Amino acid sequence: AQSVTQLGSHVSVSEGALVLLRCNYSSSVPPYLFWYVQYPNQGLQLLLKYTSAATLVKGINGFEAEFKKSETSFHLTKPSAHMSDAAEYFCAVSRANAGGTSYGKLTFGQGTILTVHP
Amino acid sequence: GAVVSQHPSRVICKSGTSVKIECRSLDFQATTMFWYRQFPKQSLMLMATSNEGSKATYEQGVEKDKFLINHASLTLSTLTVTSAHPEDSSFYICSARQGPYNEKLFFGSGTQLSVL
Numbered sequence: 001a002q003s004v005t006q007l008g009s010h011v012s013v014s015e016g017a018l019v020l021l022r023c024n025y026s027s028s029v030p031p032y033l034f035w036y037v038q039y040p041n042q043g044l045q046l047l048l049k050y051t052s053a054a055t056l057v058k059g060i061n062g063f064e065a066e067f068k069k070s071e072t073s074f075h076l077t078k079p080s081a082h083m084s085d086a087a088e089y090f091c092a093v094s095r096a097n098a099g100g101t102s103y104g105k106l107t108f109g110q111g112t113i114l115t116v117h118p
Numbered sequence: 119g120a121v122v123s124q125h126p127s128r129v130i131c132k133s134g135t136s137v138k139i140e141c142r143s144l145d146f147q148a149t150t151m152f153w154y155r156q157f158p159k160q161s162l163m164l165m166a167t168s169n170e171g172s173k174a175t176y177e178q179g180v181e182k183d184k185f186l187i188n189h190a191s192l193t194l195s196t197l198t199v200t201s202a203h204p205e206d207s208s209f210y211i212c213s214a215r216q217g218p219y220n221e222k223l224f225f226g227s228g229t230q231l232s233v234l
Contacts, residue, residue, distance in 0.1 A: 004161070043124070043226050044213075045225075106220060108161040111161065
């Protein structure tokens with residue numbers, strides 16, 4: 001069984017400040033982990049994914065996330081927030097197959113709404 | 119990137135009526151489509167998995183006779199909420215997958231259903 005917990009349903013930062021969105025997972029098998037972003041009136045877009053290669057994963061728009069097995073965490077960070085980063089962010093986990101791709105059902109966290117203040 | 123169109127974006131209906139939501143993959147063929155439901159402040163919950171030309175697979179606790187899913191072509195899946203009641207009010211999101219792996223999974227923008 002798999003589960004995802006996102007700590008904090010709302011995060012508010014000032015423009016230029018560090019963004020940190022927390023995600024902890026539970027998985028009985030090696031996980032593949034994803035971060036998605038949803039802008040208002042748009043579908044979820046893939047920000048980045050961890051697929052058992054490098055533990056520090058870089059995504060689009062300056063975001064990155066680090067897989068820490070010992071802490072079962074996959075927190076999302078960005079050094080300097082921009083107004084355009086305001087959106088809802090979802091962490092998700094799925095299973096991995098031997099071929100190095102993600103398959104099966106995605107299990108999502110509750111989402112974190114990021115607000116960026118001028 | 120790949121585009122998934124979901125329509126309508128918002129619907130309000132009376133209790134007892136049926137509502138159909140469409141999910142289209144605009145520039146790729148989707149062998150598999152997924153339907154999710156999201157209640158306020160909760161995570162996306164997978165309702166069912168739909169493969170083109172075959173019956174949908176429903177998650178535990180999801181009534182297949184209430185949430186009818188049709189995936190008649192490689193670019194279109196529909197979810198029909200039959201005899202809707204206020205407790206069915208929720209945000210419904212579809213996703214379409216190009217091939218067997220989640221690296222090619224794309225989401226629609228969602229449908230907010232309000233049942234009066």
